Amino acid sequence: MSLKIESLSVHFGRTRILNDVSGLEARPGELTALIGPNGAGKSTLLKSIAGIERSTGHISLDDTALDTLDIAQRAGQIYYLPQDITSRAALSVFEAVLLARRTTHKTDRRQDLKRVQHTLQTLELEQYAERDLGQLSGGQRQRVAIAQAVVREPRVLMLDEPTSALDLHHQLQVLEWLVALAREQQMIIVIAIHDLSLAARFSRHMWLMGAGGKVCAVGAPEQVLTEERLREVYAIRAHVEWPEGEPPRVTPLAATRQLGMQGREQDF
Template identity: 60%
Template sequence: MSLRIESLRCRLGGREVLHDIGPLDARPGELTALIGPNGAGKSTLLRAIAGHQRAHGHFILDGRALDDEPLETRARRLYYLPQSTETGSRLSVFETVLLAVRTLAPGDGPSALRRVRDTLARLELEPLAERQLTALSGGQRQRVAIAQALAREPRLLLLDEPTSALDLHHQLQTLDWLGEHARQHGTIVVLAVHDLTLAARYASRLWMLDAGRAVAQGPPGEVLTVERLREVYAIEAEVTWPAEGPPRVTPLAASHRTPSRR
């Protein structure tokens, strides 16, 4: 079973921003990285899958059509984390994660408390448990938002730039956690990522968008080619294959070629 996207179109302000996207597939137990330059449509695609953006097309999760379900029903099967985690809430970190769990299962008290404690311990957030969100840095708030997402244990997890506010240590740590969570729970994880080397290192599959179109999908080694990086990102880059591990993308210079904007 998996997530499948077919014939997806979306208009914003009278302009079509997603053009017949699909078929795209993401599998359980893996990270699927959504990549592409600024304005490619990554955030819009995630919002459309989550039901936060009106779109035409089909989202099929484990053989069932998400687009036929009311938003509240869809919310029980997936969790969408936007890029911005700004909040004026005076709740503590513990209360914030607990609220996310109890929203899904209101009467499950002891189990909810245990899940929150386990999640905070796993994400090394225990020292912040009693601090208010308003007292946290942007990176700390982003880690708490990820804890909310993982504590709910959704079938499908959609994350828009989940490491954008984090330092390098916490970027790597967070992507490790997400990969481990996906494998342990069989979760389908789709995340927008700007750093192509991180995408290649942690994702089993890439979806590449350009100007609202899906131009490639597959394993990192098949998607991240010198020619495609020149076409989509307008950069000259070196793609190397270490003896062990994923390919590494090293930008060398801006290309003299204008990027494709179909």
Template identity: 40%
Template sequence: MTLRVERLTFGYPDKPVLRSVNTGDLPVGRLTALLGPNAAGKSTFFRCVAGLQQPQAGQVLLAGNDLHAATRAELIRDVCYMPQSFSSNAALTVFEVVLLARKQLQDWRVHDDDVSAVSHLLLRFGIQHLAERYIAELSGGQQQMVALCQAMVRRGRLFLLDEPTSALDLRHQLEVMQTLREITREREAVTIAAMHDLNLAARFADHILLMEEGRVVASGATDDVLCSSELARTYGVDIELQRSRDGVYMVGARI
């Protein structure tokens, strides 16, 4: 199974946003980082792929099937989207909101495997101690961790995560990205995470999509894209690459 986006186009009458986006094949079991400067079209790309906005043209092919021809139920089943911002004043606990996410489009009876799945995921992301806390009581970073669990607790085939580490401190960023990569491989899913931190992408991504002004200008293995001239040109900075002792690129930039 692969994800392939072909000629995806979206815009407003006076403002094109996505300009014939092509990704190439994104294989299962691999974590893809979606990079690009602000206003490159990353969030709109996610919403169009997830079926939340209707593109003017193009296809989104998951295992050869066009998601834009899928029913709403099929989209919710197969595509798990975590938006960039998350906040809630609902009078629900962390455990309850993650459980509700898992039960989407299923019967609402809670089974032992549902409770086990939620408990396991909270433990895996290190927030099991928040299970009985109310969402409204949490910090922004804690709420972001809950939103991640809401996305990953589902049995989808495609996970779209819009800046999943933006509100987290350094340690939690590393832990979350490591966990996302492990889960992606275990489930043989396609996971795309939009991010701004090039060093996180260098350490954890298997593949990179680089966007600029509504187009994918580079797509390929992480090392290949990091070493390409497109990266520096897209961000408008000079890029310096060094290898760490464990062989991972470290990205430095200067104006």
């Protein structure tokens, strides 16, 4: 049971955004991190998987081709959380999260309300339940968007830089919670993220994309995040002075350790 992508391509007119992306797999129960420089096509990849962007190629979930599903069915299985959440609609936080639930689940009303409340509680949002979306800070809005994603209980959850507006406390909280969610619900979670140290710390599997919409490397963080590869993909030309003189082997992980963010590494 997994999400598999083979020979996926996306064109905007003559511009090629994704170029024959193959060999990607994401498994349930763990976080898959999608990393790569700006403009590498990370968002386009996630949107294509969700069926929001038109693409050619094969995307399958449990060996079922996803293009056999209609828009609503596919959205029930796979949810894509966009990068920019700018809506200031006159909806309360509770209403907005309920909206996300009701657009897929048409079953039990009481159950839906409980689910919304539960999601708000776990994301520390319950005290804002009555507030309008327009009254929230950027970070609060981002957490509401995550609540909207999770409350739908999708099989596959794709988050496009879900922590970009969050402070360190909430970044760690949301990522830890996503790891737990993936494990407990056996959910497939793919997360596009720029912070490599966080990516290395919380994911077990990585997809590294480079310029031209190509996949550069796939595998465990230790295998993907080598210094030469990062220098090449991110085109880092400047000479970096490492504090200890000797560059650490898995740079980002070491960086998080230096920040004193010990905790879960032993689990991975």
